[in-house]
Amino acid sequence: MTGETQGKQPTVPSKKKTGNKNNTQDPVKNFEKWKKKYDKTKVRVKHEKKKNKKPAWQIEREQIKRLVDKYSEINPKDAVKLSDFPLSKKTLNGLLAAQYRQPTEIQRQTIPFALQGKDVLGAAKTGSGKTLAFLIPVLECLYRQQWTAEDGLGALIISPTRELAYQTFEVLRKVGKNHEFSAGLIIGGKDLKNESERIHRTNIIICTPGRLLQHMDETSTFHASNLHILVLDEADRILDMGFADTMNAIVENLPKTRQTLLFSATQTKSVKDLARLSLKDPEYVWVHEKSKFSTPATLEQNYVVCELQQKVDMLFSFMKSHLQRKVIVFFACCKEVQYLFRVFCRLRPGIPVLALHGKQQQMKRMEVYNDFIRKKAAVLFATDIAARGLDFPAVSWVLQFDCPEDANTYIHRVGRTARYKEGGEALLVLLPSEEKGMIAQLQERKVPINKIQVNPEKLSSVQQKLEAFLAQEKEQKERAQRCFVSYLRSVYLMKNKGVFDVFQLPLEQYAASLGLAVAPRVRFLNRARKLRETDEPGPASGQGNDSDQELQSFRAQVRGEKHAPAARARATKSQDEPSSEEEEEEEQSGSEEEEESNDSDGEEGTASLTTGLTLASDGSEDEELRDLDLLTVKRRDVFGLEDGGEDDEEGDLESDKVKKKPEKESKFKEAKKALKRNFKVNTKMTFTEDGEMVQQWPPLQRTATAAPAGQEDEGTSGINVEEARERLRREDQEFDKHEYSRKVKEKHREKRLKEKAARREASKRQKEEQKRESRYTLPDPDKKVDSEAEDQNREDSWKGARKRSYSDSSSEFDPEGHPAGGKRTRKEGGTTGTGSQPLDTGLSLAEDEELVLHLLRN
Numbered sequence: 001m002t003g004e005t006q007g008k009q010p011t012v013p014s015k016k017k018t019g020n021k022n023n024t025q026d027p028v029k030n031f032e033k034w035k036k037k038y039d040k041t042k043v044r045v046k047h048e049k050k051k052n053k054k055p056a057w058q059i060e061r062e063q064i065k066r067l068v069d070k071y072s073e074i075n076p077k078d079a080v081k082l083s084d085f086p087l088s089k090k091t092l093n094g095l096l097a098a099q100y101r102q103p104t105e106i107q108r109q110t111i112p113f114a115l116q117g118k119d120v121l122g123a124a125k126t127g128s129g130k131t132l133a134f135l136i137p138v139l140e141c142l143y144r145q146q147w148t149a150e151d152g153l154g155a156l157i158i159s160p161t162r163e164l165a166y167q168t169f170e171v172l173r174k175v176g177k178n179h180e181f182s183a184g185l186i187i188g189g190k191d192l193k194n195e196s197e198r199i200h201r202t203n204i205i206i207c208t209p210g211r212l213l214q215h216m217d218e219t220s221t222f223h224a225s226n227l228h229i230l231v232l233d234e235a236d237r238i239l240d241m242g243f244a245d246t247m248n249a250i251v252e253n254l255p256k257t258r259q260t261l262l263f264s265a266t267q268t269k270s271v272k273d274l275a276r277l278s279l280k281d282p283e284y285v286w287v288h289e290k291s292k293f294s295t296p297a298t299l300e301q302n303y304v305v306c307e308l309q310q311k312v313d314m315l316f317s318f319m320k321s322h323l324q325r326k327v328i329v330f331f332a333c334c335k336e337v338q339y340l341f342r343v344f345c346r347l348r349p350g351i352p353v354l355a356l357h358g359k360q361q362q363m364k365r366m367e368v369y370n371d372f373i374r375k376k377a378a379v380l381f382a383t384d385i386a387a388r389g390l391d392f393p394a395v396s397w398v399l400q401f402d403c404p405e406d407a408n409t410y411i412h413r414v415g416r417t418a419r420y421k422e423g424g425e426a427l428l429v430l431l432p433s434e435e436k437g438m439i440a441q442l443q444e445r446k447v448p449i450n451k452i453q454v455n456p457e458k459l460s461s462v463q464q465k466l467e468a469f470l471a472q473e474k475e476q477k478e479r480a481q482r483c484f485v486s487y488l489r490s491v492y493l494m495k496n497k498g499v500f501d502v503f504q505l506p507l508e509q510y511a512a513s514l515g516l517a518v519a520p521r522v523r524f525l526n527r528a529r530k531l532r533e534t535d536e537p538g539p540a541s542g543q544g545n546d547s548d549q550e551l552q553s554f555r556a557q558v559r560g561e562k563h564a565p566a567a568r569a570r571a572t573k574s575q576d577e578p579s580s581e582e583e584e585e586e587e588q589s590g591s592e593e594e595e596e597s598n599d600s601d602g603e604e605g606t607a608s609l610t611t612g613l614t615l616a617s618d619g620s621e622d623e624e625l626r627d628l629d630l631l632t633v634k635r636r637d638v639f640g641l642e643d644g645g646e647d648d649e650e651g652d653l654e655s656d657k658v659k660k661k662p663e664k665e666s667k668f669k670e671a672k673k674a675l676k677r678n679f680k681v682n683t684k685m686t687f688t689e690d691g692e693m694v695q696q697w698p699p700l701q702r703t704a705t706a707a708p709a710g711q712e713d714e715g716t717s718g719i720n721v722e723e724a725r726e727r728l729r730r731e732d733q734e735f736d737k738h739e740y741s742r743k744v745k746e747k748h749r750e751k752r753l754k755e756k757a758a759r760r761e762a763s764k765r766q767k768e769e770q771k772r773e774s775r776y777t778l779p780d781p782d783k784k785v786d787s788e789a790e791d792q793n794r795e796d797s798w799k800g801a802r803k804r805s806y807s808d809s810s811s812e813f814d815p816e817g818h819p820a821g822g823k824r825t826r827k828e829g830g831t832t833g834t835g836s837q838p839l840d841t842g843l844s845l846a847e848d849e850e851l852v853l854h855l856l857r858n
């Protein structure tokens, strides 16, 4: 290479020297020539390029083809960086911009299968990055199809809660920002109409099941027939009984040819569930199947055993000793969160307290969610709506105030801390009766948990303070009562009777720990206890079947008929999710009610309504009804009592299209409705003896004219129509008279004003004229006036001259107050007002005359 170049070198200068002497001598010309040639070539190349240029879509298609060709060659073990996967530039750039570089284990193992279009069941510990494991394939799937807005819905991601859907939506927005797909968040509590207008143009929908089904049923423009990929986040939760009917209805509307991805930390292995989704030869990816523990290695887990009546004190003491931390406290039900949140705010523990539960309005929920993300130290009181999937940054503690219903719920709850390589701590509070059963379950699920003791000396009691709060506020007391009943109900409805036994709870002490002087009456518990004693001879602690029997006989009692096996099965099944009632409720009702109103209207569901009615007919008083209202928090048809209750499918709570919760209306709403319907309120009808209707309200207008003597108003019950007509006629006449005289007076007044204005104008003109004259002439001394008038005139003149010097008003009025014009008799004679006044020379009359003569002579 080098030799060849050296050999050529001598020929070029020699050629230049010999061939074109002038050119080599003139470098400017040389350059111009070269420039011309260069520009020509440039234009030609540009033209050629343009001619050969392919349309963007074609280039993209070729790129896609190149990527797809690489799919079969992916080796998950070799994928060290996300860019090692055959991903589009748009996705890769989005991932890099969001600081995602290396794939996590679940991403490494599932992305290849998902890219190849296979159905995937992915399971990995909490906080291990499952969200990206399905979002990347979703973006790539639509990219491969060159999806556009006109193609409609291409990908559907279903989450069990609104907060999780929102969080996933935010991650999608971040990593998918370079793509042109449209994405929509379809969750309850938002403007349905607004969603309906846009949903048909949305390519990727992230939603909760209830709201999606609502659109499928009600939005005519929305259809999912083009769907390519379906994702169920927290799949086991979405496929369980709580969402069963809704999901079945949704799946019916989806094309069978789609790809399906299921993800969860506690993945379902139920063949039945998978059959419902008609998965095609799915790939199972259990990332941590062989690992020693099912919870993150960086998570430290402990539990304490504590009496029910000590729990509130314990929580307060815990908060006081963790003031600089971010803590999530999980409770069994909404009412507990509502009550304890309020009293803890008042107790001022020294750290911000927030509350998140399914009874809040959507705006409030989002506000709390974002608030907790931002805060460096805070305690979030939450129900299980916050248990799954939420990725709050830097949560250092998870405290489970109430025992979770099962090991899966425990795993999800503690998973809110120790996420993605971070550390965290978890504390589970158990009652003595719950310890054995729950710990056994956790050990079975490979959860490493240690027992620790609470130092009773360190517990600070808040009971007295709570009592004082409740004494001050009736509302607070009612909340405490609801909290009490609601907690007992949730324990009663737990399926696992080996762990949860409501009959062992110290009710009086528990009530006192909430600040209540007396334990509220829990009628369902008394009845259940009685029934248990009569129907079930055996140990009171109860086995799994006891509950079924109780519910079964309770239901039979309530309905007054023999129970059907199907309904019994449903009743048992529906106990599966007592602590996640909020999620279901929100899906059903849209959660539009105020927090306050929820407090008072209870959480009654279909079962509760029926129960309430039936028991009320037993002859109970109002108070008892109220009690029942409180007890019946469960929304699902626990006892299978609703119409068609024998039908398993119809009775489920998630079939929200079929059975809507009767929404309690506020007074404001009722009033609005009444206004809309044009109701005439407060109109009382009375009738005369002859049957004629008499208006009482609004009261009839009384006549202005007095009734003739002896014909006074006899009240509304006996009006003489003829008389009234006559009175009316008289009134009209009177009125006309008044009106006529008023008009005449008005006319006169106008006339007077006009005349006055004219007079003023005339006098003004005269004054000006006289002023002009007086400037050049003196008063005519020879002017003939009668002697009396002259004397008077002269006197007036002097007076006037003197007076004018200090008061203008005196020129207008005489001493008696009459207008000056009235006395001016000389006015007719031509000399008027100020113009006729003689000059004040300060001399005597004789001297004046002499002066005038002198002047005339001159």
Ligand SMILES: Nc1ncnc2c1ncn2[C@@H]1O[C@H](COP(=O)(O)OP(=O)(O)OP(=O)(O)O)[C@@H](O)[C@H]1O
Pocket: 099, 100, 101, 102, 103, 104, 107, 124, 125, 126, 127, 128, 129, 130, 131, 132, 264, 265, 388, 389, 390, 391, 415, 419, 420
């Ligand atoms: N490849 C990655 N690189 C860096 N961080 C990541 C990566 N993937 C995920 N993360 C981070 O890990 C955290 C947990 O991720 P994610 O929420 O997807 O977990 P998860 O497995 O879905 O948890 P859960 O089971 O609780 O729903 C998030 O903060 C996310 O940003």
